[in-house]
Amino acid sequence: MNGAESLVRTLVQGGVDVCFANPGTSEMHFVAALDRVEGMRCVLGLFEGVVTGAADGYFRMKGTPACTLLHLGPGLANGLANLHNARKANSGIVNIVGQHAVYHIGYNAPLTSDIEGLARPMSAWVRTSPDSKSVARDGAAAIAAAKGSPPQIATLILPADTAWNEADGIAAVPETSQRAGYSPQAVDTAAKILRGGGGETLLLLTGGALTEPGLALAAGIAGKTGCKVMGQTYNPRMARGRGRFSIERIPYVIEQALPVLKDFRTIILVEANDPVAFFAYPDKPSLLKPEDCEVHRMTASGEDSVAALEALAGAVGARPQDAKPQKPMEIAWPAGPLNHASIAQAIAMAIPENAIIVDESITTGRGFFPPTASAAPHDWLQNMGGSIGFSTPVATGAAIACPDRKVICMVGDGSAMYTLQSLWTQAREGLDVTTIVFSNRIYRILHGEFEGVGAGEPGRRAMDMLSLDRPALDWVALARGMGVPGRAVTTADDFNEALARAIAEKGPRQIEVQM
Amino acid sequence: MNGAESLVRTLVQGGVDVCFANPGTSEMHFVAALDRVEGMRCVLGLFEGVVTGAADGYFRMKGTPACTLLHLGPGLANGLANLHNARKANSGIVNIVGQHAVYHIGYNAPLTSDIEGLARPMSAWVRTSPDSKSVARDGAAAIAAAKGSPPQIATLILPADTAWNEADGIAAVPETSQRAGYSPQAVDTAAKILRGGGGETLLLLTGGALTEPGLALAAGIAGKTGCKVMGQTYNPRMARGRGRFSIERIPYVIEQALPVLKDFRTIILVEANDPVAFFAYPDKPSLLKPEDCEVHRMTASGEDSVAALEALAGAVGARPQDAKPQKPMEIAWPAGPLNHASIAQAIAMAIPENAIIVDESITTGRGFFPPTASAAPHDWLQNMGGSIGFSTPVATGAAIACPDRKVICMVGDGSAMYTLQSLWTQAREGLDVTTIVFSNRIYRILHGEFEGVGAGEPGRRAMDMLSLDRPALDWVALARGMGVPGRAVTTADDFNEALARAIAEKGPRQIEVQM
Structure with a gap:
């Protein structure tokens, strides 16, 4: 060979x-x-x-x-x-x-x-x-x-x-280092912190801590100690939906993130990074925590956060029944015009059991978390590196990994253009992916960032660099060009119907939400 | 500021x-x-x-x-x-x-x-x-x-x-090194080589030597000394068409390149690189020249090759009238089915005066050179780095640089998929680019390369990695999705008509040649 x-x-x-x-x-x-x-x-x-x-x-x-x-x-x-x-x-x-x-x-x-x-x-x-x-x-x-x-x-x-050239044969994979563990000392320190003042403590989770068992343990710890539990702004994968502990994330917008974190005396990191602003802004801090806030790392990436949370729950005496009940937001199929709120309701209603959500709906999706906490149980995947063009390829790979699960990819039109070739692979492999393109014809996030960095209001020439409206992209044509059936919607009723149908059918579908 | x-x-x-x-x-x-x-x-x-x-x-x-x-x-x-x-x-x-x-x-x-x-x-x-x-x-x-x-x-x-933050003001661009020149000694050596045996010498050109004056000087030198003049396999830009000295290029396919070069005793490089195979193949050489062939560099990239050729012409006593007349290939609008030969004829007929041709028609276009030597004068741009997805962006930039010249971009479907977003920029800026997509639904070049590297005939699973036919790409839909009018053709008559119309109109157009 x-x-x-x-x-x-x-x-x-x-x-x-x-x-x-x-x-x-x-x-x-x-x-x-x-x-x-x-x-x-x-x-x-x-x-x-x-x-x-x-x-x-x-x-x-x-x-x-x-x-x-x-x-x-x-x-x-x-x-x-x-x-x-x-x-x-x-x-x-x-x-x-x-x-x-x-x-x-x-x-x-x-x-x-x-x-x-x-x-x-x-x-x-x-x-x-x-x-x-x-x-x-x-x-x-x-x-x-x-x-x-x-x-x-x-x-x-x-x-x-x-x-x-000729080879000698195949090779066995060398033994990797021992199974992932955690530091009992780091858990002990976390337990001491929580016993000393749970109400002023944030348990900040990502990675393995955001699995269903990890979240359930965190819910018990929060109920017992009074600590707050949050997720990073973005997370590789989070178990969500009905029956699961629903947590907030640190907001992306720095003016919203600072007040959320301002009263914590200690942050316990469970795989998470010390929270930093996504970008720097003039006269605003890079670190989001208050200056006198202590940070304690309980687990790092690659460690077993579920086992560590289990040990922590034991140390503080938290049991499953300590978890405070959560009141899920009510959801219903929306009617009338499409806006961020009605889109979120429709998606929450449409998510089927065990779906995989790949989320690159950078501005449209900022309000999707509260209603989708009431959706059927699902996994939620986000962009960790901030390079747009992430979601349609990731949805493609997720569908190859899990052929029996529906994948829903939510993406803004600006982001979707970077890697639109994904649709062809989805068509060729018959992947069960519903792509929802939020077509607002602008790099909407940049419009906000423009002001955020102190550049004021964009003039005509600057606005040209942010807008995608001349010409408008026709996403139904682009999808058809790559063999994926597509449909454009402009009202909540049409969106409801298109979503329900795409979810019910097998195979790749695209819905262009014209905003 | x-x-x-x-x-x-x-x-x-x-x-x-x-x-x-x-x-x-x-x-x-x-x-x-x-x-x-x-x-x-x-x-x-x-x-x-x-x-x-x-x-x-x-x-x-x-x-x-x-x-x-x-x-x-x-x-x-x-x-x-x-x-x-x-x-x-x-x-x-x-x-x-x-x-x-x-x-x-x-x-x-x-x-x-x-x-x-x-x-x-x-x-x-x-x-x-x-x-x-x-x-x-x-x-x-x-x-x-x-x-x-x-x-x-x-x-x-x-x-x-x-x-x-605050700046101090603007800055002037520092003086760059003196104007590009050339080495008189290198020209002297080239003249000695040509006087010693022009018939066994190849003058290999690229860069500035491929402008109209550079080519005219090379034609005189060839007529006077009997040397052969060729271009690299790929060149950044070459002046071509009626009334200009038409030269062959070293073939891409190694089995064709080796016999073309086998009788030369000396190669004089005018900006060109020592010719090497695009890829390595088992039991074939990397260098394309014969083992005993000497190589002399007359100019390097960044030097003034036209001035050097002028000096060389002077040294060997070549005058413009020494150039041997060339018999251009006859061209006519083709009829019947579309094949590589009829496509080449149609393109040669359609090229308007002063057009810019951007060529990424990797397999379909291998025979385009002889007939297009008879086309109206034009510039021909090629991919120098071998990374596909080059042509539609380069055509976009060429059209911004030269708003009064028609740009014709010729590209295989495989290559066009890498950077298809170019079409949107062409639509937004109203660029005068006609894109011709050769839709053969396969990475055709790889089918040849598969055999070339000694891997035999692809089986079913290997063939899946080379073919784009499942599903077929609909290029008219893809273009429409980005605001560019497109049309698909399957016969020579339709191609003739579509080309003539796209050339006559202003603005971006796309023609999908279904092969």
Whole structure:
């Protein structure tokens, strides 16, 4: 077997059996190996941002890494923005990038570039395989790195001759470090803090703490100690909906975030980051907590936050029945005109049991949390890196990971344009994704940010850089162009009906909400 | 004035008066300055690959740099593939990337990444401006770097506080190195080679040598000395059409390139690179020249190749009338079915006087050169870096640079999908671009490359990674979605008619050639 086949067999044996790919000449032996190796599902994307974003979505739902297949430096470059988002979400990905044959690199052919240099800013692990005998072992090491605690982006660069020359066989994935744990001392300190003054303490959660059991434990701790529980502004995945502990998130808008945090004396971080402003603004702080607020980290990313919360509940004597009852917001199918509130109601009504929500509705969606807490139980995925064009690829990968769950992707028109090629992959693979495009014909968030950074009101030329209305994008035509049935709606009744139908049917659908 | 305004004023005064932009929060003060500063044309792209590719096309036609405006590391990352192509074309670009405020960078906000690390592989010059008093001077230095000999990618990173704090005023662009020249010794050596055996010598041209005067001089030298004149496989820009010296290029396919070069004893490089294979293939050489072939560089990129060719013509006694007459291929509107030959004839007939052709018709277009040598005079632009998704952005920038010239963009469907957002910018700006999409529903080139690298015939799973036919892309719908009128054709008659009409009308049009 050649190096490419040894790598594909090593991946499959190591549990990496989905490959999101946009290959070129230097990757053809990897592609050829697919015909000879059973067990690798290869999914084509027509742009590399789709490929890397799909690998992120796959990991978030499956908990184990997929691999990618990208074409040299520029192919990697096109995938970097969504690797950035994946890295900030602590998603594990085996990122495979083709390279010229080792002896060809020095000739400065057109596609030659510094691939390792491009990979490093978005990868925790980078290696160029030196020869065909090493490829399997390097692939196994990449899998181990991607599955680490915390999971990470492992970029394996594969020169073409290492793929076509003879290999020695497959390689086993080395044992990774012991199972994720937590620090009992950090839990003890958290317990002391809570016993000393729960009401002035914020338990700030993300990561594994936002699973259903993690949230239930936090609810008990809050009920017992009086502490407040919140989530980060953005979180990789959060269990939500009826019967689950519903928590608020730190608001994105800094003028709203500061008052929310102003009375806390201590913040206990459960995987979460010390809260910072998304951007800097003139004369406003970068850190959102009050100056005299202490911060205690109970768990870091890669640690077992559910076990730590269980220990904390034990230490403070919190039981499940200590959780305070929550009064869910009432929801109903809306009528009349479409606005942020009626859209939120319709979505809350439409979410089916066990749905996966991928949320990139940056401005339209700011009010979606309260009503959707009353929806059927679901998982909610958000953009951790702030690079827009995240949601449609992530929805694609989530649907590959969970073929029996409905995926609902909510995205603004500005964001959706970056990686609209996702729809084609959804059509080809028959993925059960309903994409809702909020078509307000403006980078709405920037209109707010313009004022936020003290630039006043945009004039005509500045406004041209924020608006998408000339010409208007026709999302139904764009979806049709890629084989996805689409529909535009302008009223709540039409939106209700379009949503209900898209949810009831199987396969990719798109709804353009014209605002 | 604040730092952003000092930068915009410095750019305009330095002759950089077009900005291709996809801004975000950290760039809002730059956008706001547009309202206060006259003379900067700002063109919005809905994806950064459009922005950077447009700056490449602008430079190729205008000869002076435009600037870009990109949003932090991920925005830069999305533009890197077309910066790679621009770098390989020696295009000058002032690449401006926003960054968090200096004091905010250390807090690891979602969008934080190593921007300088991302920029370096595709930039010759990288600088992060430290404060608002330095921004104008750093901008002037970036302009000087972009206008260097050779021109280059200069990436200026602009922390948000350097944009909003007070500046000292504008800065003048420092004197660049003296005007481009050439080495008289290198010309003498070339003359000696030609006098010693013109028939065994190849004059290999690119860059400035492929202008109309450069080609005319080469034609005289060839007529006088018997040397052969060829162009690189790909060239940034070539003057072509009736009345101009028509030259062949080194074939892309290695099996065709090797016999073309096998009898040369010497290759004289006029800006060109020593010819190397685009990719490595098992048991085939990387260098395309014969082993005993000598290579002499007469000019490098950034030197004045027309002056050098003039000196060479003088040294060998070549006059314009020494040029051998060329017999142009006859062209006529084709009839019957569409195939590579009839498509080439139709395009050759349709090209209007002074058109700009942007060519990314990777497989369909391999035979376009002979008939289009008989077309009306035009410029022909190609992809220098091999990263597909190059042509529709480059056509966009070329049309901004040359509003009075028709731009014809020829692109395969696979390539067009990477940066299809270009069409929206063409619609918004009313650009006179006719895009011809060759819709063969396959990465056709990879089908050939699969065999070329010795992987045999693709099986079902491998073929899935090469084909775009499930579902078929509807290019007319995609164009309509972005505000560009489109039409699909399947016969030569329809193609003739669609082409003639698109050329006759002003504004963006798209023709989908279904093959």
